[in-house]
Amino acid sequence: MIAPDLNAAVAGLTRLIEQSESVVPFTGAGISTECGIPDFRSPGGIWTKMQPIPFDAFLASKDMRAEAWRRRFAMEDEFGGAQPGRGHRALASLYRAGKAPGVITQNIDNLHQASGVAAEHVVELHGNTTYATCLDCAERYELAWVREQFEHAGGRAPDCRCGGYIKTATISFGQAMPEAAMRRAEELTLACDLFVSIGSSLVVWPAAGFPLMAKRNGARLAIINRDPTEFDDIADLVVREDIGSVLAPFIAAT
Numbered sequence: 001m002i003a004p005d006l007n008a009a010v011a012g013l014t015r016l017i018e019q020s021e022s023v024v025p026f027t028g029a030g031i032s033t034e035c036g037i038p039d040f041r042s043p044g045g046i047w048t049k050m051q052p053i054p055f056d057a058f059l060a061s062k063d064m065r066a067e068a069w070r071r072r073f074a075m076e077d078e079f080g081g082a083q084p085g086r087g088h089r090a091l092a093s094l095y096r097a098g099k100a101p102g103v104i105t106q107n108i109d110n111l112h113q114a115s116g117v118a119a120e121h122v123v124e125l126h127g128n129t130t131y132a133t134c135l136d137c138a139e140r141y142e143l144a145w146v147r148e149q150f151e152h153a154g155g156r157a158p159d160c161r162c163g164g165y166i167k168t169a170t171i172s173f174g175q176a177m178p179e180a181a182m183r184r185a186e187e188l189t190l191a192c193d194l195f196v197s198i199g200s201s202l203v204v205w206p207a208a209g210f211p212l213m214a215k216r217n218g219a220r221l222a223i224i225n226r227d228p229t230e231f232d233d234i235a236d237l238v239v240r241e242d243i244g245s246v247l248a249p250f251i252a253a254t
């Protein structure tokens with residue numbers, strides 16, 4: 001059923017949540033656009049103008065690693081101050097109320113954690129861009145430190161003390177999906193009785209398989225997204241209204 005308007009959307013979602021024991025939200029870029037973070041994959045998005053740097057190119061070339069970091073610092077200047085939006089805050093409310101055991105996200109912006117969901121309960125399928133790790137030993141490095149080293153070395157990316165390359169903790173194109181996160185996402189999906197996909201076009205596999213997995217396992221499925229998705233036909237509720245407006249009523253006073 002496609003909600004005909006905002007009121008019907010909120011009422012439908014309220015009913016589904018009330019009838020559920022375990023709600024698992026699955027979020028994509030659409031939940032963060034009201035925070036000022038653009039959807040890089042959308043038409044006109046950054047990635048249609050500037051090719052992302054694939055993982056093998058990052059590994060193969062010092063210049064590519066420097067370029068990757070230059071772009072990351074430019075993004076930090078533009079979006080680094082982004083704060084959680086209404087959608088993030090609503091999901092954090094469900095989490096605090098014990099209604100949602102965790103959040104699965106395709107986003108790398110750390111805004112679920114910033115809204116109050118414990119880091120161990122945010123399953124990041126594409127990693128996290130707000131810090132860096134060594135590709136060899138997994139040592140964590142903060143962005144500010146990397147930038148200081150980078151600028152001090154005249155635009156050369158620093159390496160780890162073990163000699164490995166330091167990269168944002170994201171999953172680049174061509175990089176293997178994070179196994180632990182995929183496994184946890186599957187566990188959450190199979191344990192929920194309501195799966196809510198929010199702001200994802202559900203086209204990137206294998207992540208897009210989760211709504212289908214939930215539905216086949218007997219959970220109900222709600223899809224909140226500006227544009228139609230290929231799973232709308234099997235969803236119990238489809239909402240094409242503004243995400244922040246739909247979720248705002250679920251923000252609890254803390």
Ligand SMILES: [Zn+2]
Nearest residue numbers: 134137160162
């Ligand atoms: Zn290392």
